[in-house]
Amino acid sequence: MSEKIKVLIAKPGLDGHDRGAKVVARAFRDAGFEVIYTGLRQTPEQIVNAAIEEDVDAIGVSILSGAHNHCFSEIIGLLKKNQVDDIMIFGGGIIPDDDITYLKSIGVAEIFGPGTPTDDTVKFVKDRVGKGN
């Protein structure tokens, strides 16, 4: 039958700006993905727990607070601790280039900054975790 690509869209930490997360969630939906949205102010523990319970293919982290280095490394650390090696992690938000280099070095697949067409993000995830839909 159908194997849908499942993506968790997560908002960690204290920033309450989720317009970007919602726009991206909508774009994934329109591309036929199943999107699970966590809501605001999630801890890394809650995000990783949700990713495991929902058996997602990818986690998209939206973060505008500046705490990206900390949040991503916490999430990646928890995934490792739970021996999860088949969930891709990507991100969006206002993140300086130097930090992007660092984040990619610890295992973040890609960062999509402001102004990225949603099609690019959708295509990237589809190419990476595609199951043919």
Add this chain to the structure above:
Amino acid sequence: MSFDAALVGRFIKGDKRACSRIVSIVEDRRARYEEYLDALQPYGGGAYVVGITGPPGVWKSTLINKLAAQYLNDGKNICVIAVDPSSPFSGGAVLGDRIRIGDIGLNPKFYFRSLSSRGSLGGLSEATLDIIRVFDAFGKEIIIVETVGTGQNEVDVMQACDTTVVVTMPGTGDDIQAQKAGILEIGNIFVINKSDRDGVERTLRELQTMLQMNPLNDKYEIPIILAKSNTGDGISDVKNNIEKHRSYMASSGWLFARRSERNARDFKKLIERKFIKYLDSALAETPEFMKAESSVKTGEISPHRAGEKIFEYVRKKIFHLTGE
């Protein structure tokens, strides 16, 4: 794809990731998913399944969060399965029921899974019943199933669950009139949520009138509970009434009857699905089918006549049956 016995082994030991993966296999109807369900069968049977249904926006998710928290307080092992609608255009979905989980999300006895309805129109997805079986085998004592926001006809929940709770709110008077042939018949418990809002007396009166005419009400008095799921008011009442209905179901023999019926129905549906899948692939490339299909498309022959022809073809050439 091969059957992964090690995955089942991890599941039986209580590994959450193994459970999540098996739920996905079953949800996607991946190759050999039936073997997983078969392997898990001996571990199930202990769960009690509660369905929560009602129109969109009556705070079902918030009510479920508060209800699950109370069961967790009692030390129960809980699972929530929440179904949200899929897009009729892209087939995709945004599943947002997790937003209301709150503090209980990380409780080790709690498990939350979101499902897309995947085009199914009965308020649940086609695989929901099988996913309930997976969580039952995983040792969940209470499984709460939240349907998509429902209107009139989404009555699958009654067939999948042991107790059905219908949630509504004040000010839906006209809606209730419209619903009376549908979901009003399937509730074992009614909740009027947001009960501090105007019009609660009227909604209560209308529900009472409606229930007096419900034949089920003669055997078991269907309760109507006033609740406010944002503050938690009335939630313990909901829980107590679920437990009360549960004892009634067990002592009256209804629980056994309902579950037997459910198994039989599931068995028939499975056979139907298997045959349809088999016939789809057996017919797909045959000249008989392709010719009939193109004639139907151009209007040369009616779909009914073409259907009869193909049915005869299947009977004689695929099943090698003779006679009438």
